[in-house]
Amino acid sequence: MTDFSKPQRQSPIGILVMFFDTVRHFAVGLWPLLVLMFIKSDEMSAFLVIGGIALLFLLITVTAYLKYLNFTFFIDEASDEFIINDGIFNKTKTVIQLDKIQQVNITQSLLQRIIGVHALDVDTAGGSEKEAKIKAVSHNLALALKAKLLENERKQPIVAQATSQPVEETQASEATPFIKISLMTLLKVGITSNYIRTVGIILAFFFSIWDNVQHFAGDDSFEHNYFDDYFAAHTIIQSALVLIIVLLVFVLVVNVLRVILRYFDFKIARQRGSLLLSFGLINTKSTIIKPEKVQIIAVTRNYFQKKMNILELKIKQASSNIKEENRNAIDIPGCNETERDAILKLLFDVIPEKGLMLKPNWRKLGFAIFLIIILPLSGFFAMASGVETRFYEFAYLVPVYVIFALLVLCFGFRNYRLFINDRFVIKQSGAWDITNEIVELHKIQAITTSQLFWHKTADIGYLTIHTAGGNIGFQLGNFTIIKKYVNLWLYEMETSDSNWM
Amino acid sequence: MENFTNETLDTTQLPRFEEVQMTSLHPDYWKVTLIHLGILFLILWSALGFLLIMDEGEFATYNNDFIIIGIVLTVLVLFFSRLAFRKKAFAFREHDVLFRSGIIATSTIVIPYNRIQHVALHEGLISRYFGLAKVQIFTAGGKESDIEVPGIEKIQAENIKQLLMGKIQKQL
Numbered sequence: 270m271t272d273f274s275k276p277q278r279q280s281p282i283g284i285l286v287m288f289f290d291t292v293r294h295f296a297v298g299l300w301p302l303l304v305l306m307f308i309k310s311d312e313m314s315a316f317l318v319i320g321g322i323a324l325l326f327l328l329i330t331v332t333a334y335l336k337y338l339n340f341t342f343f344i345d346e347a348s349d350e351f352i353i354n355d356g357i358f359n360k361t362k363t364v365i366q367l368d369k370i371q372q373v374n375i376t377q378s379l380l381q382r383i384i385g386v387h388a389l390d391v392d393t394a395g396g397s398e399k400e401a402k403i404k405a406v407s408h409n410l411a412l413a414l415k416a417k418l419l420e421n422e423r424k425q426p427i428v429a430q431a432t433s434q435p436v437e438e439t440q441a442s443e444a445t446p447f448i449k450i451s452l453m454t455l456l457k458v459g460i461t462s463n464y465i466r467t468v469g470i471i472l473a474f475f476f477s478i479w480d481n482v483q484h485f486a487g488d489d490s491f492e493h494n495y496f497d498d499y500f501a502a503h504t505i506i507q508s509a510l511v512l513i514i515v516l517l518v519f520v521l522v523v524n525v526l527r528v529i530l531r532y533f534d535f536k537i538a539r540q541r542g543s544l545l546l547s548f549g550l551i552n553t554k555s556t557i558i559k560p561e562k563v564q565i566i567a568v569t570r571n572y573f574q575k576k577m578n579i580l581e582l583k584i585k586q587a588s589s590n591i592k593e594e595n596r597n598a599i600d601i602p603g604c605n606e607t608e609r610d611a612i613l614k615l616l617f618d619v620i621p622e623k624g625l626m627l628k629p630n631w632r633k634l635g636f637a638i639f640l641i642i643i644l645p646l647s648g649f650f651a652m653a654s655g656v657e658t659r660f661y662e663f664a665y666l667v668p669v670y671v672i673f674a675l676l677v678l679c680f681g682f683r684n685y686r687l688f689i690n691d692r693f694v695i696k697q698s699g700a701w702d703i704t705n706e707i708v709e710l711h712k713i714q715a716i717t718t719s720q721l722f723w724h725k726t727a728d729i730g731y732l733t734i735h736t737a738g739g740n741i742g743f744q745l746g747n748f749t750i751i752k753k754y755v756n757l758w759l760y761e762m763e764t765s766d767s768n769w770m
Numbered sequence: 771m772e773n774f775t776n777e778t779l780d781t782t783q784l785p786r787f788e789e790v791q792m793t794s795l796h797p798d799y800w801k802v803t804l805i806h807l808g809i810l811f812l813i814l815w816s817a818l819g820f821l822l823i824m825d826e827g828e829f830a831t832y833n834n835d836f837i838i839i840g841i842v843l844t845v846l847v848l849f850f851s852r853l854a855f856r857k858k859a860f861a862f863r864e865h866d867v868l869f870r871s872g873i874i875a876t877s878t879i880v881i882p883y884n885r886i887q888h889v890a891l892h893e894g895l896i897s898r899y900f901g902l903a904k905v906q907i908f909t910a911g912g913k914e915s916d917i918e919v920p921g922i923e924k925i926q927a928e929n930i931k932q933l934l935m936g937k938i939q940k941q942l
Contacts, residue, residue, distance in 0.1 A: 348935065350935065356893075358894075358895035359892065359893065359894045359895055360892070360893045360898070361890055361891070361892045361893075362890060362891040362892075363888065363889075363890040364888060364889050364890065364891075364931065364935060365887075365888040366888065366935065366938055369887050369888060369938070393887045393888055393908075393910070394887060394910040400887075400888060400908070587910065713885075714881070714885045714909040714910050714911030714915050715879055715880060715881040715882075715885060715909050715911050715915035716879070716880050717877050717878070717879040717880075717914075717915070718788075718877065718878050719872070719875050719876065719877030719878070720875065720876055720877075721874060721875045722874065722875075722876065731875070731877075733914070735909070735911030735912065735914060735915030736911060737910040737911055737912075739912075740911070740912075740914060740915075752786070752787070752788050753781060755787060755880070756781070756784045756785065756786050756787055757779075757781050757784060759787060759865075759866060759880060759882060760779075760784050760785075762882045762884070762885070763865035763866060763882045763883075763884065766884050769885075769910075770910070
């Protein structure tokens with residue numbers, strides 16, 4: 270058994286790994302120089318080129334060797350810490366408490382396989398990168414170190430892996446589902462979700478046709494394009510209408526098919542306090558959601574979905590890297606309000622109430638109008654008057670754009686709210702699809718408050734709540750109230766060592 | 771049960787994070803920043819000088835413009851770096867760490883000690899010459915909720931690291 274309590278280096282053969290690593294770094298940093306050398310190579314003497322390459326080679330070798338010398342790792346037995354020292358000139362010392370370690374992965378790249386060494390990655394909760402990477406150790410040492418690092422660990426690595434791993438079929442069939450999403454509901458979801466995108470595509474198409482109609486009717490300042498031939502056989506209006514309908518149906522059918530393919534036979538069952546999900550037409554996926562891993566729950570629905578009493582739930586769980594982030598966000602399409610309450614109750618124990626409401630300052634709307642409407646329009650008119658007068662041909666689009674953008678912005682502003690109660694923060698946002706993101710207060714990792722210097726007198730500012738499942742931000746709210754609640758939340762977080770995962 | 775109390779919280783009496791007296795960065799850290807900027811500007815100015823000397827053609831008439839733009843940019847960068855340096859401040863309270871930064875939007879991030887995942891100590895080459903180090907604090911909330919406090923004396927940084935490791939919640 271290797272003694273890990275004293276600082277030790279990687280395998281000496283690992284210098285090769287460092288070497289190629291350094292080559293890569295140099296290549297990234299010096300590629301303009303290398304390209305220049307390559308282009309001018311026939312002008313320069315062979316001696317200079319060879320000398321340069323030799324010098325570079327020497328430099329890289331020395332760097333690799335120094336990297337190897339300066340990289341040490343050990344386990345501090347007294348304080349149960351894993352410590353890594355790294356860097357030649359810029360030195361970094363990383364300290365990780367053993368019971369914070371979530372995963373230890375042993376991997377091998379092609380190069381590492383050729384040399385016969387292994388890499389060892391140490392991962393803690395959160396953070397976008399691996400917290401510690403050891404690039405070259407022997408397999409035995411890697412295994413021994415992994416065992417040692419996970420010695421203190423009790424249940425955590427199992428918990429961490431269980432969430433994303435498929436559940437055995439037998440287990441899934443044991444529990445009786447309490448929510449089943451019918452084909453009918455999925456149809457409704459397919460028709461109503463992504464509506465904006467569908468409308469957007471259709472509008473864009475409509476305008477391009479409208480445009481063609483216009484210059485087909487006698488405006489010959491434009492060149493002919495392929496649409497002209499396409500429509501030549503029919504009357505324009507007819508074909509336009511047919512096309513729109515075909516397109517509408519097409520988009521909806523694609524949407525419905527996608528939803529059904531993905532979420533067919535969606536079942537949710539309860540099992541020992543966790544949610545058990547299974548869904549899919551061709552590949553049946555199964556997932557467990559543990560309440561303690563849930564960080565943010567987003568409830569989304571639009572006007573049509575409200576009328577049909579369906580909504581979408583997105584459950585974001587704690588993830589340890591970005592790749593996992595998407596996998597750890599689980600969608601539940603098309604449940605009704607009672608089902609939503611049942612799920613929320615299972616995950617939160619209570620149904621979150623909205624509580625105190627915080628509205629954004631009018632400046633939020635003002636700035637959005639400036640950014641989305643005034644700025645592009647002034648750009649458009651500046652271009653039209655100064656550079657290219659033919660831009661005026663599109664002027665009829667301006668009121669359409671302004672009205673559409675204004676509607677979206679105003680509804681977005683009206684729906685933009687932050688609700689605060691004893692246990693939850695709920696952020697509501699969205700113009701058409703209205704989303705409510707629910708965070709439990711003890712899941713908060715850190716809080717940022719921010720204020721632009723000219724907003725001091727207006728007493729407004731930004732709030733960002735960081736969780737292990739993503740951030741929730743609220744812009745331009747009353748800063749005094751925000752600060753008051755931040756103090757309260759900090760107090761509550763700091764007086765209890767609550768379990769956020 | 772008899773020890774259990776549940777008094778109403780007077781939220782106005784809670785300690786306020788916005789009124790905490792923050793510690794500025796070590797004055798030597800400004801020197802470190804200056805040296806970093808100096809190296810950067812040295813490279814940029816020599817590149818510009820090289821260009822102006824080598825090229826006697828079309829650029830020649832704009833020589834002065836280039837130099838003026840260069841000087842203005844240099845002064846602006848120095849000015850904003852100084853502002854940024856002065857805005858940065860930190861505080862270690864009993865239960866959490868605060869870090870303030872930003873010129874136009876000044877933001878303050880607060881991380882409770884029981885949410886810290888791990889800590890790293892970073893010493894740059896120039897910082898090391900002045901005996902300064904950077905404390906990096908990582909949470910589970912991703913990049914945006916991690917903080918880096920530069921310009922702390924090495925000994926103090928070690929102490930802070932020790933303090934943080936002691937305060938980190940042992941059990942999840």
